[in-house]
Amino acid sequence: MRESILIIGAGVAGLMAARKLSAAQHPVTVLEASDRLGGRIHSIQPPGFLKPIEAGAEFIHGRLSLTLQLLKEAGGSYQPVTGKMIRVKDGKWQVQEEFIEGWDELIHRMAALQSDMTLADFLQQYFHEEKYGLLRQSAQRFAEGFDVADMHQVSVLGLRDEWKHEDEEQFRIPGGYLQVVDYLQHGSTANGCVIHTACTVKTIRWQAGQVEAITADGKIFSAQKAIITVPLGVLLADVSHATAIAFEPEIDAYKQALQQIGFGTVVKVMLQFAHPFWLEYDKEIGFLFSEELIPTWWTQLPDAEPVLTGWVGGPPATGFKDLDNATIIEQALQSLARIFSISFDQLKSLLTASHVARWQTNEYSLGAYSYNKLFTTEARKLLNEPIQNTLFFAGEAIYDGINGGTVEAALRSADEVGKLIS
Numbered sequence: 326m327r328e329s330i331l332i333i334g335a336g337v338a339g340l341m342a343a344r345k346l347s348a349a350q351h352p353v354t355v356l357e358a359s360d361r362l363g364g365r366i367h368s369i370q371p372p373g374f375l376k377p378i379e380a381g382a383e384f385i386h387g388r389l390s391l392t393l394q395l396l397k398e399a400g401g402s403y404q405p406v407t408g409k410m411i412r413v414k415d416g417k418w419q420v421q422e423e424f425i426e427g428w429d430e431l432i433h434r435m436a437a438l439q440s441d442m443t444l445a446d447f448l449q450q451y452f453h454e455e456k457y458g459l460l461r462q463s464a465q466r467f468a469e470g471f472d473v474a475d476m477h478q479v480s481v482l483g484l485r486d487e488w489k490h491e492d493e494e495q496f497r498i499p500g501g502y503l504q505v506v507d508y509l510q511h512g513s514t515a516n517g518c519v520i521h522t523a524c525t526v527k528t529i530r531w532q533a534g535q536v537e538a539i540t541a542d543g544k545i546f547s548a549q550k551a552i553i554t555v556p557l558g559v560l561l562a563d564v565s566h567a568t569a570i571a572f573e574p575e576i577d578a579y580k581q582a583l584q585q586i587g588f589g590t591v592v593k594v595m596l597q598f599a600h601p602f603w604l605e606y607d608k609e610i611g612f613l614f615s616e617e618l619i620p621t622w623w624t625q626l627p628d629a630e631p632v633l634t635g636w637v638g639g640p641p642a643t644g645f646k647d648l649d650n651a652t653i654i655e656q657a658l659q660s661l662a663r664i665f666s667i668s669f670d671q672l673k674s675l676l677t678a679s680h681v682a683r684w685q686t687n688e689y690s691l692g693a694y695s696y697n698k699l700f701t702t703e704a705r706k707l708l709n710e711p712i713q714n715t716l717f718f719a720g721e722a723i724y725d726g727i728n729g730g731t732v733e734a735a736l737r738s739a740d741e742v743g744k745l746i747s
């Protein structure tokens with residue numbers, strides 16, 4: 326009999342590990358707190374929407390081999406994201422290539438950097454002159470929006486590795502990211518893996534070669550090894566939190582390592598309109614970057630869905646924590662009204678459906694995705710070492726490679742843990 330495995334969390338990392346290890350004849354049990362699978366992949370069709378939307382992961386950032394391979398196996402397709410990147414400032418629209426003066430110099434300076442520092446220190450040291458005001462603002466916005474990072478914490482060497490790939494082609498999955506989740510789930514259960522949903526692990530009691538996971542309702546699951554794939558936000562949360570996990574005995578060095586990884590947040594607002602009114606402004610709008618409260622917007626190009634998605638990431642997103650959805654939707658419409666110089670009432674009358682995804686207050690993730698802080702690389706080395714060959718960590722935040730914070734990172738991390746065990 327091969328060693329039994331408990332997997333905590335059924336996002337793509339948990340399910341990837343489940344499929345691999347169950348295929349290798351390990352008895353595998355997956356414990357998932359939520360009543361659905363997929364975690365930060367959340368393809369849904371809220372009331373009023375004509376088609377499903379992605380409340381979590383939406384893009385494939387480049388030709389990422391594992392994601393594309395699984396999607397192919399799942400029978401899914403992907404299509405390149407098209408359209409122009411447009412910056413809106415003081416009511417003026419400019420296509421992206423023309424606007425960030427000095428960006429090449431910034432990338433060049435990053436490439437030459439010998440020792441790490443935060444983005445805030447880097448900009449202060451090399452780009453403090455007045456003429457770089459717009460460049461500093463753009464770099465901060467990019468780090469916040471794309472990397473969901475705090476400029477006072479994020480590592481420049483980490484950003485350098487990310488931003489190198491910034492020009493890569495992006496793809497969307499017309500049938501939804503959830504196809505990958507469903508495919509992994511079916512592959513796992515077909516191999517005999519058992520998946521329990523609505524099963525929140527509160528305590529992991531362990532010793533070498535033996536683990537007990539104790540759930541919020543007092544059930545006890547035992548195995549010889551456990552793979553913990555819950556999001557970093559949950560791992561960092563105080564034990565009083567509903568989904569937080571206590572370790573007995575404590576794993577202090579690993580807890581300290583987890584604190585060395587950044588974890589940002591996002592508010593994503595999806596608005597469906599009676600018709601795609603933006604086509605009257607420009608038929609090729611892909612992304613809009615503005616200075617509004619909800620600054621970043623995108624269309625579904627090349628699809629003609631009348632849906633605009635708004636995005637606010639990093640520290641500015643934390644300001645939305647205590648707002649209700651109706652207020653966020655009103656602010657989203659106000660942002661769009663100013664971007665398109667259209668009246669708020671007119672815009673509101675065109676709205677046919679809306680959905681707000683607030684990841685900071687989502688109790689199953691307590692944030693959106695990870696970013697590199699100054700000592701993240703060293704911390705990840707430890708986190709990728711199993712504890713007494715019994716406790717293993719996996720998931721997007723644990724992955725030690727490029728494409729951090731993505732579905733690909735989660736899949737790769739799980740694949741590597743799977744190789745260590747099987």
Ligand SMILES: Cc1cc2nc3c(=O)[nH]c(=O)nc-3n(C[C@H](O)[C@H](O)[C@H](O)COP(=O)(O)OP(=O)(O)OC[C@H]3O[C@@H](n4cnc5c(N)ncnc54)[C@H](O)[C@@H]3O)c2cc1C
Nearest residue numbers: 334336337338358364365382383384526689720721731732
């Ligand atoms: C808004 C948003 C947009 C994104 N956009 C993209 C994108 O465009 N492209 C991309 O590649 N990536 C994107 N990402 C990142 C991507 O979604 C994640 O990197 C990836 O899905 C993480 O997978 P995971 O398995 O590591 O974690 P998760 O999917 O978070 O899975 C962890 C699971 O653990 C469960 N859990 C939590 N606590 C407990 C507990 N106590 N007991 C049991 N189970 C528990 C959770 O419910 C969850 O199901 C985005 C993320 C967000 C939030």
